[in-house]
Amino acid sequence: MTLIESVARTQSLHAKVAHVIPDVEWPVFAEDADAILALKRERDAVILAHNYQTPEIYHCVADLVGDSLALARMAMTTDAKVIVLAGVHFMAETAKLLNPEKTVLIPDLKAGCSLAESITAEDVRRLRRQYPGVPIVTYVNTSAAVKAESDICCTSGNARKVVESLGVPRVIMLPDEYLARNIAAETDVEIITWNGHCEVHERFTPHEVRELREAYPGITVLAHPECPPEVVAAADFSGSTAVMADYVSRRQPKRVAMLTECSMSDNVAVQNPQVDFIRPCNLCPHMKRITLKNIRRALEENRHQVTIDPEVAAGARRAVERMLAI
Ligand code: 13P
Ligand code: SF4
Numbered sequence: 001m002t003l004i005e006s007v008a009r010t011q012s013l014h015a016k017v018a019h020v021i022p023d024v025e026w027p028v029f030a031e032d033a034d035a036i037l038a039l040k041r042e043r044d045a046v047i048l049a050h051n052y053q054t055p056e057i058y059h060c061v062a063d064l065v066g067d068s069l070a071l072a073r074m075a076m077t078t079d080a081k082v083i084v085l086a087g088v089h090f091m092a093e094t095a096k097l098l099n100p101e102k103t104v105l106i107p108d109l110k111a112g113c114s115l116a117e118s119i120t121a122e123d124v125r126r127l128r129r130q131y132p133g134v135p136i137v138t139y140v141n142t143s144a145a146v147k148a149e150s151d152i153c154c155t156s157g158n159a160r161k162v163v164e165s166l167g168v169p170r171v172i173m174l175p176d177e178y179l180a181r182n183i184a185a186e187t188d189v190e191i192i193t194w195n196g197h198c199e200v201h202e203r204f205t206p207h208e209v210r211e212l213r214e215a216y217p218g219i220t221v222l223a224h225p226e227c228p229p230e231v232v233a234a235a236d237f238s239g240s241t242a243v244m245a246d247y248v249s250r251r252q253p254k255r256v257a258m259l260t261e262c263s264m265s266d267n268v269a270v271q272n273p274q275v276d277f278i279r280p281c282n283l284c285p286h287m288k289r290i291t292l293k294n295i296r297r298a299l300e301e302n303r304h305q306v307t308i309d310p311e312v313a314a315g316a317r318r319a320v321e322r323m324l325a326i
Contacts, residue, residue: 006030013060019273020055020266029056032292036061039299046080047295048095050087051241052261052287057086059270061295067242068094068140069155072324075099084298085306088113088286093144096306097317104306107294111286115141115226118196119175124149127172131192136172137162138319139179141198144308148315150174153323156225157240159183163191165326178202182225182232200282201226204259208280209234212257216278220253224260231259248272261287 001009007030014026021029033056040047040063048071049062058065064074068091075083075095082103085092090113092106124136124146138150139159147153154162154173160183163171171189173180175196184191204227212219222244223235232238237247244258245268255276258264262281269277298304308316 001031001034003027003031006034010034010060016059017055017270019270029060029292032296033060035296036292036299039296043082043299044080045082045084045299046078047084047086048074048078048091050091050287051245051267052263052284053086053267053290054263054288055266055270056292057290057295058263058267061292062086065267067155067157067240069157069240070242071095072098072140072155072320076324082299082302084295086290086295087111088116088284089306090116090141090143092306093308093316094140094320096308097144097147097313097320100313103302105298105302106304106306107291107298108289109304111289113141113286114199115139115176115196116143116146119146119194121145121149123194124174127174127192127194131172134170134172134192135166135168136174137166138174139176140320140323142175144312144316146174147319148312150319151322153319155240155323157243158323158326159225160186161326162323163187163189176226178228178232179225181229182227182238185229185232198226200261200284201259202228203282204228204231204280206230206234209259212278212280216255216257218255219278220251220256222247222256222258222260224258227259235259244268245271248275263287 010030046063049058049065072094076098084105088111096104135151140155172192175194177193180191180193221235223232223238225238257278261284265277265279
């Protein structure tokens, strides 16, 4: 297959993203996108892509897309033999926890997360000793070993619901300090926090929000709940990546800024061409490790397979399944 043939065969794929990937750039992606579509059929594979994946992945080769909560739910319902997780390692681990018998591949093992790095299983055991009887709610952005020490998981899309479902006056919420403080502002439940931060969202400031409002009067500002509480307070709305995308699709603001990872605006812009996106974004270096090239390689070479120690997996699965049951 020549490049010209691949470009011709993938015209309908390019049409989906022509709004954000110009004609001259498409040949860079055409061969890999074409090969991935064939490999998916050959291997009975699905690609689950997080909302922060670049448009050529998100709109052209992914079968299912969404926020962390949606990806976990989708991982439970797919019939495919192989799942390729176009996202970061904790997302692939969650898919494997829910599908122990399936092959789950992550195209780059170094696609980590600063939140997952901020806490260990031993830290959680220490907190349990320090606060006996206080339930531990763990963000899915953690390792399986940390999940296994927790009572229940949450995502940014269901954190308040999870916290309130426990029916207790006080919970420990790990590891994202800002997410925990943002949820604490919405609920009467007292929340004990940890000092983990997302290296992407912690960089946004209320000053940036003020500047946006001055430069673009009437702009709608959306912030992910991993942003500092002062940023969330200065924004018009806060929600998970899927909830923010849904907000734009339903409300069709004239002009919007999404205080989150850069690819979010590109992906949501494809679906909402009449909305003007102002893009003060920060890149997630971990999400950006996933490319069409390494997705293709993952399917060709069956790598990198996600494996989890069975004892750890049993505990972590319990915490994730308890969340999904809510
Ligand atoms: P969402 O669950 O909102 O997609 O967030 C995941 C994430 O890693 C945000 O930085
Ligand atoms: Fe982790 Fe932040 Fe990247 Fe999301 S954006 S994967 S929380 S480092």
